[in-house]
Amino acid sequence: MSALEDQFVAEARELIRQATDNLIALERDGLSPERIDSVFRAFHTLKGSAGVVELPAMSIVLHAAEDLLDSVRHRTLGAGAEIVDAALTCLDQVSRWVDNFEAAGALPSRAGEDSRVMAQRLRSLLPRRSGERPAASVPDFPNEASQGVLPEWVSQLIAAERDEITSRMQEGPMAVTAISYEPFAGCFFNGDDPVHLMRQMPGLLAFQIEPREPFLPLADIDPYACNLRLRSISIGNRDEIAALFRLVLDQTQIISVPSEALTAAEMHVGSGSQSLICKVIEAQCELLRVPDRADELAGCIGAAARVAENALRHGQRLDLADIVGRAGTLALAQQDAGPLLSALERALAAFASPASTTAVNGGSQAASERPADRMLRVSEAKIEALVNLAGELVVARNALSYSVRQVERNLDGGEVARSIQRDRDAIDRLVTELHGSVLQLRMVPVAQLFGSFPRLVRDVARQLDKKVALVTSGETTEVDKTIMDRLFEPMVHLVRNALDHGIEDPGQRRAAGKSEAARISIAASRSGDRLLVEVTDDGRGIDPAVVRRKAFERQILPPDELAALTDEAAVDLVFSAGFSTASIVSDISGRGFGMDVVRTAIEQIGGRVSLESKVGIGTTVRLDLPMTIAMSRIMVVEAGGQSFGIAMEAVSETVRVPPERVSTIKNNDGFVLRDRVVPIVSLAELMKLPGRKRDAAEPRLLVVMEAAGRIAAFEIDAVRDRLDVVLKPMQGLLSGARGYAGTTLLGDGQVLLVLDVKEILP
């Protein structure tokens, strides 16, 4: 991509974000001239840039949206939910196109069609003064029909398809065009796809396809000789249709049709296709409900999700299509049709009844009021290079420490050693500072992450018919971009869960004496070198009794262990793998959906998840995260003649235990540490290395570790060092090796394997 295109992509994303924020603020706080101006300017600039990089499809859509916003700006149109929805949908489409453009350097092939359909939808929202025709339908061509030359095929087509046409007509005057297209027999060899051209016609009213000559018997047919005639009637003026068929104009006949020639009926356009789409989705639901198809389940889920998604896309419900698509992926992953079925049912309900008008009083105190930060745009790759360099420097410093020790040993505390040590200390300080400030480059305010939630909450709440106010705080808290990127998905899970399962319907809330509008808060704060993120709702909370029952049914724990759990520990079971399946989502009072996924994702980035819930009051999920994952502090230990690294966060202490404190239970050694029995594992044995002969009376050196709720002590020969290292993931042939978190270079050039304690802990 050229520098210009790069800049376009970055700028477009920023403008889309800005416009989205302002649109939602507009809906929340009412129409203010500054806000609508700002939205309008964002669309206007986007349109301009799309023109510069020559993306006409994008320009067309944005132009239509701009017209719509201009009407809002001049108060000829209110900023209702419908308008905001349309503008947001437009931004979604543009955002997807920007992604496509970045990935492939071009828009997808169907962008032209999508753009026309969407532009038409946007324009249909424009106010019409009496007598004015919709902007797109002013005929520029002399109207052949008025001169009495409506060809016979047109009249026949109208007569044959009258029902279809009347059911799809919009009210009011409009330009209607008929086209007859007889592709050349050899057209397939030119790469033509005549039906595809027809598909791209906006506002199709009627379509016919028939053989020009009767088909030969199958045995004699040439599949690559086109023997078809395609005819259609559609909304749109002759010009637009001619532009679409510009490459095959010699094979077409295009006729403007006066709307009086058609019998108009006051039916909404697309109602026919709407019922069809509903039918398609219902059929998929039925397919999924057929029991005893475990062997074909995966295929069924995949096919049903794809068909329904396509149908919804066709019906211009890209939002629903996305939801169904995601539910499909989830259902496949869980091998359970439940999530897809419920998504389909929801989509069906949402599709059958036009979007409800529930207002979401969602609000964040986010960015919109703040003046835009002055930023210098630096590509992530450059930062990455700097981070790596600084990391290497840390390694070099470690090497120096090693040399210092060598010198000390050999020169026996000489003057040279002291001077090197002074230098080392100076480098030490500098490296630490440099590394710190380089990492700072990658620190971004969590506002970037929080920014997408007002939209998510608004959309989901509307879909569920709930009233929700979103409050965010601590947006200026900074966190490493790597952490933030990997935090997004789990956060979406949490917020969706809160909306879907945590928050009650307005009716239930009223009955419970709560305010109808629920509240979800997302708060970020810094605690030492950790980032705390809390997602809190004031919904129904999680009932420990229900969790216990479900855990029992799901056989998560044996009944006696379940009974021994405190209420807090019981609620924590929602994070267990296998706890959440679709069947319990519907009736459990609270969450449970995919919470194990959230915990796994957070633990992968070195974080912890905890949950606090009070029945009837609400639930708080607390994420405790590292600020950065670039550096890890490790302890270097020796066992079986080799060195290993252990992440310090897993180490709770190192102890020397005299042999009399070690007792052997069955074949395993263990000892008691502050009233807890800690099993002892020989690290050398675990790593299949020859153990060292030990004097029976010698105290044993143990590293006590805790991870994933388990405790154990590794027996080692020596503790070598404590280091800050840049952990490199296992690569190449070793990338699949289990039990290792990664590698790092030691001062003497040795490669150190760092253990994944969680994985190897017995």
Place this chain on the structure above:
Amino acid sequence: MTIRRSVEGIVVLDGVCAVEEAESLLQMLQATPGAIIDWTQCRQLHTAVLQVIMASGGSPMGPCGDVWVEQWLAPKLPQKGTAR
């Protein structure tokens, strides 16, 4: 390959059926006249493939996965069960 024959002998159209699939479809239909065509899984049909389906005179089973075809073309095909 987006056109295949299932174990039951049904001709299944899957995903995007491009122009070059017309020939394989025709060969399958020539080999088994009157074979049932399942087009519920196909996302997009090329005109040439459609032409072979029309020429075969039958009507594929189930709603077409290509929603445009299902809406505009499927109703025009001969009623189900008339496959030769």
